[in-house]
Amino acid sequence: MKTMYIGLLGCGNIGSGVAKLLGEMAGTIRESYQIEPVIKSILVRDLTKQRPEYVDPSLLTVDKDKVLRDPEIKYVVECLGGEHPSADWMCEALRAGKHVVTANKMALALHWRELHEASEAGHATLYYEAAVGGAMPIIKILHDSLQANRIDRLTAIINGTTNYLLTRMTDEGLDYQDVLKDAQALGLAEPDPTADVEGEDAMYKLSILASLAFHRHLPVSAIEREGMTHVAQEDIRNAHELGYRIKLLAHATHTEEGMDAYVSPMLVPENHPLSSVKGAFNAVFLHGHACGDMMIYGRGAGSAPTAGAMMSDLINVILETANDHASQVQARENDGCVPMISDRTSAFYIRLSAQDATGVLAHVAASLSSHQIGVKALLQPVERALEGAQITILTHPASEKNVRAAIDAFDKRLVKVMNVLRVEAGEL
Numbered sequence: 001m002k003t004m005y006i007g008l009l010g011c012g013n014i015g016s017g018v019a020k021l022l023g024e025m026a027g028t029i030r031e032s033y034q035i036e037p038v039i040k041s042i043l044v045r046d047l048t049k050q051r052p053e054y055v056d057p058s059l060l061t062v063d064k065d066k067v068l069r070d071p072e073i074k075y076v077v078e079c080l081g082g083e084h085p086s087a088d089w090m091c092e093a094l095r096a097g098k099h100v101v102t103a104n105k106m107a108l109a110l111h112w113r114e115l116h117e118a119s120e121a122g123h124a125t126l127y128y129e130a131a132v133g134g135a136m137p138i139i140k141i142l143h144d145s146l147q148a149n150r151i152d153r154l155t156a157i158i159n160g161t162t163n164y165l166l167t168r169m170t171d172e173g174l175d176y177q178d179v180l181k182d183a184q185a186l187g188l189a190e191p192d193p194t195a196d197v198e199g200e201d202a203m204y205k206l207s208i209l210a211s212l213a214f215h216r217h218l219p220v221s222a223i224e225r226e227g228m229t230h231v232a233q234e235d236i237r238n239a240h241e242l243g244y245r246i247k248l249l250a251h252a253t254h255t256e257e258g259m260d261a262y263v264s265p266m267l268v269p270e271n272h273p274l275s276s277v278k279g280a281f282n283a284v285f286l287h288g289h290a291c292g293d294m295m296i297y298g299r300g301a302g303s304a305p306t307a308g309a310m311m312s313d314l315i316n317v318i319l320e321t322a323n324d325h326a327s328q329v330q331a332r333e334n335d336g337c338v339p340m341i342s343d344r345t346s347a348f349y350i351r352l353s354a355q356d357a358t359g360v361l362a363h364v365a366a367s368l369s370s371h372q373i374g375v376k377a378l379l380q381p382v383e384r385a386l387e388g389a390q391i392t393i394l395t396h397p398a399s400e401k402n403v404r405a406a407i408d409a410f411d412k413r414l415v416k417v418m419n420v421l422r423v424e425a426g427e428l
């Protein structure tokens with residue numbers, strides 16, 4: 001029997017979830033692999049804080065070196081979250097030859113190269129299955145299972161909070177602020193929801209996914225980001241009338257022209273598999289030249305799904321390294337630089353509030369057509385006519401630059417632009 005010592009950085013929801021699962025699984029690991037996994041130290045901020053009974057208080061320490069500098073500890077599970085000091089401590093552990101398991105998408109996305117360099121320098125593995133999609137094994141799928149594919153497109157719902165909010169806005173006809181308050185009361189949204197609703201969380205996750213899928217680093221700075229707070233009930237109703245649902249999507253493509261990536265609320269056709277992803281669930285829909293279309297679906301957050309994914313990483317890395325097999329860095333580094341494309345093609349949803357006067361629609365149509373934008377559908381509900389003309393336009397796919405220019409060219413005395421959203425392509 002071989003004893004393998006583990007150190008935890010942090011013991012909040014996720015850290016204590018890992019300690020619990022490890023306790024539950026230790027017997028199986030012992031029996032199956034003749035390995036005894038033992039938590040040796042747990043770094044916490046506050047020694048006096050009440051912890052669950054499965055966290056052994058004698059393991060707690062406020063000294064990070066008890067984890068990072070203990071030569072017996074070969075595996076470090078980072079559960080602190082945030083950028084600093086997590087990124088620095090993970091680099092330190094990796095350089096010292098300790099294998100690191102983390103769920104920290106922010107530190108990973110912002111310090112991708114440093115972490116991978118530290119991993120190579122220390123010949124230690126960095127595992128991060130739980131960083132994107134919680135329980136959904138998307139990292140392993142991209143890294144291992146789809147190796148033989150050239151993935152050219154990836155569209156994902158990777159923020160459970162916003163998917164929960166948009167699902168309830170859609171299914172119950174509620175406004176954003178009301179659903180948000182409810183979700184906060186239920187603990188399903190953070191007291192400060194900015195990172196989720198402004199698309200930051202999804203942006204970090206997209207940087208990680210696209211870097212793996214395309215074998216090229218997609219830095220966070222190259223991702224265009226738009227949150228979902230401006231999606232109104234009106235947009236959700238219009239989308240439904242047109243046969244779509246609104247979702248906060250993380251989208252990335254890699255073609256011969258270059259890479260493109262953005263996070264934004266989008267209209268998704270009701271018959272698209274991503275449309276059926278409801279509540280706090282996550283899904284990644286991708287296309288590879290050999291596998292074709294594929295969707296992976298699962299629970300993207302929560303203590304047990306996240307701790308479960310971290311625990312699987314831990315078991316994998318222990319098994320890989322217990323017998324001194326050479327370990328592998330869990331991300332291929334990216335060779336060369338791929339340019340970001342300068343314009344993209346997308347269909348658009350444009351909601352306008354206009355004067356109900358002769359020539360207004362002709363003016364809008366003229367501006368669109370002079371920018372080579374075709375109209376696919378148009379709504380102007382008569383029951384809302386008292387509020388002036390409420391016009392909703394769905395365009396055919398067009399140059400995004402042209403769409404923005406056409407909208408800029410609308411006469412502001414006649415037309416007020418209420419919302420503009422991208423439309424996910426329907427053809428699969």
Ligand code: HSE
Binds near residue numbers: 159300301
């Ligand atoms: N806040 C994230 C979400 C969970 O709502 O999906 C952790 O990444």
